[in-house]
Amino acid sequence: xxxxxxxxxxxxxxxxxxxxxxxxxxxxxxxxxxxxxxxxxxxxxxxxxxxxxxxxxxxxxxxxxxxxxxxxxxxxxxxxxxxxxxxxxxxxxxxxxxxxxxxxxxxxxxxxxxxxxxxxxxxxxxxxxxxxxxxxxxxxxxxxxxxxxxxxxxxxxxxxxxxxxxxxxxxxxxxxxxxxxxxxxxxxxxxxxxxxxxxxxxxxxxxxxxxxxxxxxxxxxxxxxxxxxxxxxxxxxxxxxxxx
Amino acid sequence: xxxxxxxxxxxxxxxxxxxxxxxxxxxxxxxxxxxxxxxxxxxxxxxxxxxxxxxxxxxxxxxxxxxxxxxxxxxxxxxxxxxxxxxxxxxxxxxxxxxxxxxxxxxxxxxxxxxxxxxxxxxxxxxxxxxxxxxxxxxxxxxxxxxxxxxxxxxxxxxxxxxxxxxxxxxxxxxxxxxxxxxxxxxxxxxxxxxxxxxxxxxxxxxxxxxxxxxxxxxxxxxxxxxxxxxxxxxxxxxxxxxxxxxxxxxxxxxxxxxxxxxxxxxxxxxxxxxxxxxxxxxxxxxxxxxxxxxxxxxxxxxxxxxxxxxxxxxxxxxxxxxxxxxxxxxxxxxxxxxxxxxxxxxxxxxxxxxxxxxxxxxxxxxxxxxxx
Numbered sequence: 001x002x003x004x005x006x007x008x009x010x011x012x013x014x015x016x017x018x019x020x021x022x023x024x025x026x027x028x029x030x031x032x033x034x035x036x037x038x039x040x041x042x043x044x045x046x047x048x049x050x051x052x053x054x055x056x057x058x059x060x061x062x063x064x065x066x067x068x069x070x071x072x073x074x075x076x077x078x079x080x081x082x083x084x085x086x087x088x089x090x091x092x093x094x095x096x097x098x099x100x101x102x103x104x105x106x107x108x109x110x111x112x113x114x115x116x117x118x119x120x121x122x123x124x125x126x127x128x129x130x131x132x133x134x135x136x137x138x139x140x141x142x143x144x145x146x147x148x149x150x151x152x153x154x155x156x157x158x159x160x161x162x163x164x165x166x167x168x169x170x171x172x173x174x175x176x177x178x179x180x181x182x183x184x185x186x187x188x189x190x191x192x193x194x195x196x197x198x199x200x201x202x203x204x205x206x207x208x209x210x211x212x213x214x215x216x217x218x219x220x221x222x223x224x225x226x227x228x229x230x231x232x233x234x235x236x237x238x239x240x241x242x243x244x
Numbered sequence: 245x246x247x248x249x250x251x252x253x254x255x256x257x258x259x260x261x262x263x264x265x266x267x268x269x270x271x272x273x274x275x276x277x278x279x280x281x282x283x284x285x286x287x288x289x290x291x292x293x294x295x296x297x298x299x300x301x302x303x304x305x306x307x308x309x310x311x312x313x314x315x316x317x318x319x320x321x322x323x324x325x326x327x328x329x330x331x332x333x334x335x336x337x338x339x340x341x342x343x344x345x346x347x348x349x350x351x352x353x354x355x356x357x358x359x360x361x362x363x364x365x366x367x368x369x370x371x372x373x374x375x376x377x378x379x380x381x382x383x384x385x386x387x388x389x390x391x392x393x394x395x396x397x398x399x400x401x402x403x404x405x406x407x408x409x410x411x412x413x414x415x416x417x418x419x420x421x422x423x424x425x426x427x428x429x430x431x432x433x434x435x436x437x438x439x440x441x442x443x444x445x446x447x448x449x450x451x452x453x454x455x456x457x458x459x460x461x462x463x464x465x466x467x468x469x470x471x472x473x474x475x476x477x478x479x480x481x482x483x484x485x486x487x488x489x490x491x492x493x494x495x496x497x498x499x500x501x502x503x504x505x506x507x508x509x510x511x512x513x514x515x516x517x518x519x520x521x522x523x524x525x526x527x528x529x530x531x532x533x534x535x536x537x538x539x540x541x542x543x544x545x546x547x548x549x550x551x552x553x554x555x556x557x558x559x560x561x562x563x564x565x566x567x568x569x570x571x572x573x574x575x576x577x578x579x580x581x582x583x584x585x586x587x588x589x590x591x592x593x594x595x596x597x598x599x600x601x602x603x604x605x606x607x608x609x610x611x612x613x614x615x616x617x
Contacts, residue, residue: 093425095343095368096389100605103479111477117386118364118373124386127410128401134408135245156358199360225360229382
């Protein structure tokens with residue numbers, strides 16, 4: 001019997017991309033046959049995937065896709081509730097709307113899993129990725145996307161929109177950016193620093209991507225607030241340091 | 245992946261407040277759909293579950309109809325989960341819940357959430373956070389969404405967590421509630437029928453929405469009558485819609501089974517002309533003509549979020565009861581579909597059944613459940 005939570009898995013980070021409001025409007029028009037993205041979260045997700053330098057490789061390896069968004073297309077939900085006569089497409093209100101849109105954008109025929117876990121969305125998306133990699137998938141692309149809370153919600157929480165894509169693999173490649181170990185249940189990692197994304201459920205994904213892109217070692221708290229009985233963190237290590 | 249024992253299951257929907265009542269109602273061919281008049285004068289039929297009790301004060305922050313429905317089934321699962329917690333440790337018991345939102349009643353007429361915790365507790369993940377607390381488990385916990393296939397997707401994820409060594413036991417399933425937002429999303433796609441859904445029937449004209457919750461307890465090792473033998477998934481984005489066939493063939497390969505070993509397919513046939521045709525075409529290509537099939541949509545509705553998990557429970561129970569439940573509303577059966585839905589209960593002498601759950605968004609999950617010797 002094991003009274004603790006599971007020990008964290010380890011991935012190789014093949015590529016990482018980010019999008020923030022400072023980067024301008026999400027560019028999703030160049031993404032294959034579907035040229036019109038409907039939800040803001042879907043456009044943000046499509047933007048970071050299009051920017052992945054390994055995108056051509058992904059068409060060959062046919063990875064599993066994990067799309068993580070704690071709130072999904074909340075703007076569509078607010079519109080639906082404020083305008084009861086409006087008939088909205090399912091993608092604009094359902095939690096898996098961004099995943100469905102992303103699959104359509106990329107003509108994805110592999111599995112696309114839509115994951116949400118409140119404050120632990122980043123950690124649990126990495127867990128889902130780990131499960132795929134441990135059971136035979138060559139690589140997994142995890143896309144984190146969280147829009148700002150819609151003004152119609154009138155919620156005092158404020159954070160900026162953010163999207164991150166991480167191309168993860170079980171085995172080492174020649175141009176890996178970093179090793180990512182976690183999620184690990186051992187706490188003690190410093191919280192994501194205050195800033196425009198503090199409070200965003202996927203803020204820790206930005207910290208992971210930035211550390212991987214800079215080749216820095218970092219231990220990152222994954223939770224966005226008090227989410228559950230276990231706190232999760234992840235460690236980013238330069239590949240040279242991480243190889244056992 | 246190795247087979248995973250299913251040590252307990254629980255469900256509620258328009259057919260009953262617990263799995264036994266639902267299975268008895270299905271076996272008797274009872275229909276739980278009832279007419280609902282919309283303000284615009286249109287009529288549709290919903291499979292509305294009995295109103296569940298309000299959550300206890302200790303869980304008031306999660307209170308929603310979805311959490312209440314889930315709470316009802318978790319009561320039936322509390323004891324086996326306590327045993328699993330004792331056996332594996334609470335940190336090794338995970339939770340994966342399929343949801344199909346939005347259950348957004350909190351956006352209408354209740355206090356605006358003022359903290360991230362409140363926002364999560366009241367949103368689509370609220371029932372998952374509630375379940376984690378009420379079951380006293382601290383392993384990985386998350387929601388997956390895939391419309392009507394969400395519950396099956398959650399069970400597939402749970403199966404993977406155990407296979408990957410990330411959990412030793414998983415509470416997996418789904419919950420879905422009727423809401424005007426969901427109704428309008430389906431109306432926009434012209435998927436709803438004015439009459440009760442009639443899956444696989446020549447007279448089918450659309451689906452009926454339903455609500456409910458369904459969860460199973462998967463364990464790495466335990467005594468159980470049935471087991472989840474395998475799971476596979478595929479995504480569709482083109483008109484040929486080959487994802488259901490891909491998923492079914494893939495799960496047979498993973499399970500090391502020939503098509504002839506499977507006695508019937510419990511399928512999420514919604515009762516729409518196109519989707520029933522697509523799904524049965526896939527079944528025919530995988531198993532040949534005249535494969536026995538069953539769908540519960542005509543009895544309980546398209547139980548958004550909980551549908552795939554409910555279908556798994558029905559399939560598991562069919563193996564233990566030795567009979568395939570009838571497909572309510574399928575008479576007269578559409579003979580051009582090439583499958584064999586039953587208009588009344590039919591004997592089953594096989595050890596394996598398949599569950600086929602495909603979302604209207606194109607995600608397809610196939611699960612194989614088997615009787616344990």
